[in-house]
Amino acid sequence: MKDRSVGSRIRERRMALKIRQAELASQVGISASYLNLIEHDKRRIGGKLVVDIAGALGVEATLLSEGAEAALISALREAANVVTNVAPELERIEEFAARFPGWANVIRAQHQTGLKLERTVETLSDRLAHDPELAAAMHEVLSMVTAVHATAGILHENRELEPEWRARFHRNLSEDSQRLADSSQLLVNFLDGAQDAETRMASPRDELHSFLENAGYFFPQLEKGDDIEAIVTGSELLHSKGAHYLAREVLADYAINAKSMPLEAFEAAHVDTNGDVAALAEIFSVSLAAVMRRLAFLPKPILNQDYGLVKCDMAGTMIYRKELKGFSLPRYSSACPRWPLFRALQRPGQPLVQIVEFAAREMEQFECFAVSEPQGRPQFGQDTTFTATMLITPNAERKPPEAQVGAACRICSVETCLSRREPSILVDGI
Amino acid sequence: MRVLLIEDEPNIIEAINFILSREGYDVATHANGHDAIDAVRDRAPDVIILDVMLPGRSGYEILEDLRGDAALADIPVLMLTARGQSRDREMAEKLGVSKFMTKPFANSDVLDAVRALTAHV
Numbered sequence: 001m002k003d004r005s006v007g008s009r010i011r012e013r014r015m016a017l018k019i020r021q022a023e024l025a026s027q028v029g030i031s032a033s034y035l036n037l038i039e040h041d042k043r044r045i046g047g048k049l050v051v052d053i054a055g056a057l058g059v060e061a062t063l064l065s066e067g068a069e070a071a072l073i074s075a076l077r078e079a080a081n082v083v084t085n086v087a088p089e090l091e092r093i094e095e096f097a098a099r100f101p102g103w104a105n106v107i108r109a110q111h112q113t114g115l116k117l118e119r120t121v122e123t124l125s126d127r128l129a130h131d132p133e134l135a136a137a138m139h140e141v142l143s144m145v146t147a148v149h150a151t152a153g154i155l156h157e158n159r160e161l162e163p164e165w166r167a168r169f170h171r172n173l174s175e176d177s178q179r180l181a182d183s184s185q186l187l188v189n190f191l192d193g194a195q196d197a198e199t200r201m202a203s204p205r206d207e208l209h210s211f212l213e214n215a216g217y218f219f220p221q222l223e224k225g226d227d228i229e230a231i232v233t234g235s236e237l238l239h240s241k242g243a244h245y246l247a248r249e250v251l252a253d254y255a256i257n258a259k260s261m262p263l264e265a266f267e268a269a270h271v272d273t274n275g276d277v278a279a280l281a282e283i284f285s286v287s288l289a290a291v292m293r294r295l296a297f298l299p300k301p302i303l304n305q306d307y308g309l310v311k312c313d314m315a316g317t318m319i320y321r322k323e324l325k326g327f328s329l330p331r332y333s334s335a336c337p338r339w340p341l342f343r344a345l346q347r348p349g350q351p352l353v354q355i356v357e358f359a360a361r362e363m364e365q366f367e368c369f370a371v372s373e374p375q376g377r378p379q380f381g382q383d384t385t386f387t388a389t390m391l392i393t394p395n396a397e398r399k400p401p402e403a404q405v406g407a408a409c410r411i412c413s414v415e416t417c418l419s420r421r422e423p424s425i426l427v428d429g430i
Numbered sequence: 431m432r433v434l435l436i437e438d439e440p441n442i443i444e445a446i447n448f449i450l451s452r453e454g455y456d457v458a459t460h461a462n463g464h465d466a467i468d469a470v471r472d473r474a475p476d477v478i479i480l481d482v483m484l485p486g487r488s489g490y491e492i493l494e495d496l497r498g499d500a501a502l503a504d505i506p507v508l509m510l511t512a513r514g515q516s517r518d519r520e521m522a523e524k525l526g527v528s529k530f531m532t533k534p535f536a537n538s539d540v541l542d543a544v545r546a547l548t549a550h551v
Contacts, residue, residue, distance in 0.1 A: 153538075154445055
């Protein structure tokens with residue numbers, strides 16, 4: 001899948017039907033070499049010729065000119081890659097997605113459920129191997145069983161035991177059996193919690209994201225200066241202590257931004273400045289990253305503009321994100337190192353702006369603003385760490401892209417990339 | 431025959447101490463990992479019973495030090511662990527453990543193991 005161009009779709013469809021180039025060319029009244037140029041995107045094609053070729057290939061013209069939705073197709077491709085014992089007709093994947101969008105979405109949904117379950121299993125086995133709480137509970141139980149077992153053995157095997165020893169071992173036995181009862185109760189409680197799979201399995205960060213998504217990243221209560229604690233403890237989506245902690249942090253930042261950039265004034269300034277991040281920072285005397293977060297957390301109906309956001313630390317770990325349609329922010333795998341987000345970490349404090357487009361989807365472009373800021377107040381004699389924040393917004397007027405990026409290596413179609421971490425599952429050049 | 435028991439659970443100490451003392455062993459105990467090596471030097475035991483999970487330092491670290499010290503390297507070590515995973519056993523074997531036993535154990539097993547480890551002394 002070099003790209004999702006008209007030419008490649010024609011070629012794909014023609015080859016699926018086993019029609020030779022010359023044959024198709026003569027049917028639509030052009031030369032074979034001209035068709036070859038079209039198929040390799042060396043010539044632009046439009047209007048009547050697309051309709052004629054579509055007719056000859058027996059497909060809707062829009063399927064050739066627009067293709068099916070790219071995201072759906074990469075999901076299908078990913079799903080196909082997982083299954084090894086059947087051979088889906090990869091060369092007709094676009095046709096399938098376009099003709100049976102419902103079924104294609106069923107496959108996508110099932111594939112995503114599969115991934116989620118896989119992830120749950122991973123978390124579970126990881127938990128058994130590495131969860132210190134579980135390991136400690138287990139160790140306590142085994143230690144007590146060992147002591148009880150050894151003491152009971154002594155009492156049983158030494159019927160003629162001196163009374164003072166006997167009394168001592170009886171006392172030990174009583175103590176240890178009590179501790180055993182307590183520790184096994186703890187262990188049971190711990191394992192019982194696993195029944196509530198959704199809450200036990202989700203990491204605190206997953207909980208945070210369900211919480212933020214559910215609120216649409218917008219908290220009208222905080223705009224009025226309400227209590228953060230009430231929101232955090234009142235939420236049914238935040239269960240773990242870890243999630244409470246993360247939510248408090250995000251909401252505290254939200255509250256500060258809501259105070260320094262009051263809703264109405266910010267809305268007006270957003271219109272006046274045409275969404276200029278730097279100008280807004282100037283007007284409200286706040287940092288660029290604060291403006292980015294304020295923009296991303298306000299809903300589209302208020303700002304009349306879609307914003308996505310991602311914040312990471314120096315280890316590249318995503319702290320939180322707000323999805324933007326078309327800009328894939330991988331949930332579990334790692335992101336693309338070519339995102340301006342990561343370059344911002346290399347140039348602390350330097351604001352960056354870049355038009356990016358995803359390798360796999362032509363036409364869609366995004367304007368990305370990224371900046372890094374220190375975590376906490378920098379101190380003499382102490383290494384400062386930084387977080388980077390990147391604001392993403394759809395780019396309305398198409399410009400020459402300044403960078404091609406991917407979502408994650410596995411689903412990226414860029415053939416030669418120095419940053420590639422793992423092979424792509426996308427089939428090249430069909 | 432001197433046994434040094436390095437274990438932090440008091441009632442396990444008491445039970446093992448009792449079982450071995452009954453059989454005529456001279457048992458000393460030590461309850462933490464920090465200075466376990468010093469205890470071994472002071473006591474010069476014929477066999478060491480070593481728990482893996484100790485406060486301060488793990489039994490593995492202590493075993494590694496013992497095997498790396500020419501004066502202590504030959505003392506047989508019976509290792510006790512609450513985790514019977516093959517990974518733990520492999521690790522103990524790589525470090526030169528003489529015998530490996532998982533908790534809970536039968537009293538007779540400990541006794542047999544100590545007897546076997548001290549047979550040639």
